[in-house]
Amino acid sequence: MSLRLPRRASNGRKDATRLALLEAALNVFGEKGYHGAAVDDIVDRAGRSKGAAYFHFPSKAAIFRALVRELANQLVNSIQRKMDDVDSPAERLDAALLGLIEVFVRHRALARIVLIEVAGAGRAFSADLIFVRRQFADLIERELDRAVEIGAIPPCDTHLIATAWFGALNEVAVHWLHDPDAGSLHASYPSLRQLLLQSVGFSPAEVDRVPLHA
Template structure:
């Protein structure tokens, strides 16, 4: 979510307080982990009060669930914007991959929440995790279907391919998050890109004509 000065004039209403709590929660959950985080930690980090936190959220799990929802929504919006600038189904898929890897590289704490802390955060979060996977797999599948329709790739099981793509991205990002001295995810993007595009039948010659560098944009995080 957008990072704004929490104490600027005009930012002291309920919505500003809610935003400050969620921004603090990102820092605390990413640093301490979901299970080791207490509501009091978020209260201190957000410079609010326990009453303010419970006014906006029922409990720690409620804060985490809202945070996951909002982060997922913003990431999906950013991916869709990057896709909208491209022409052709394959170029759109490529833009989505580049954008996701770029955002995760620049926002490691957000990545940790979506890929690590959400695991084991409770049954409701397990359900949300399935929904997150399905949401992004559906974005991938939609453009795979378009690529099949326009002849850019041969007929394939686009649902299976979409989940395979998401699974590969998930594994790469998770391994990166656990690395002691991680390199930027963007360093592996070209190889991952080539592997994924080749897996659905995009030729190396076609790949070479696609712009691999997403425009520098304000992603809103």
């Protein structure tokens, strides 16, 4: 099934063409990987002309870079909305973890692009890889800072911990993407949330009071 990006207010045909190209790229890169995909594949999937593609994006790399940043922004926005439905620091951090897992489970191609393809595309995309990592880590860091400020957890290096959180989630998700026998990504949620929430100072009893959604 083809994936689609969220719709926004449009400025007309140019925006529609750009969105169609990015949606096609999402599916083509998800299926073939960065190195296996060609601009012609994206153009054919989008039903647009090659000239229209090059008007918006001068190269395959430019399409990929725009897509990665769009996906990272959409991913963080989706997680933020889930966090905004709850109040306590433990629940908000739990919602961030579960929100990321749910998006990856629903959209495996998206997960493959932001976790595997951008890392394997080459040094030219190092800044994009850092951008993806920081988008999620910065979201977690802000929540940890808030938890420290209100006394929910002890003072800690929130920047380092947020980076470590992303690293743990990245390793689990990449293993799930690579190994067909890895089982459901949802199955990792209870253990991950216990590990990550307790790592910042929430007691086992506090973690147990957060509803287990998976």
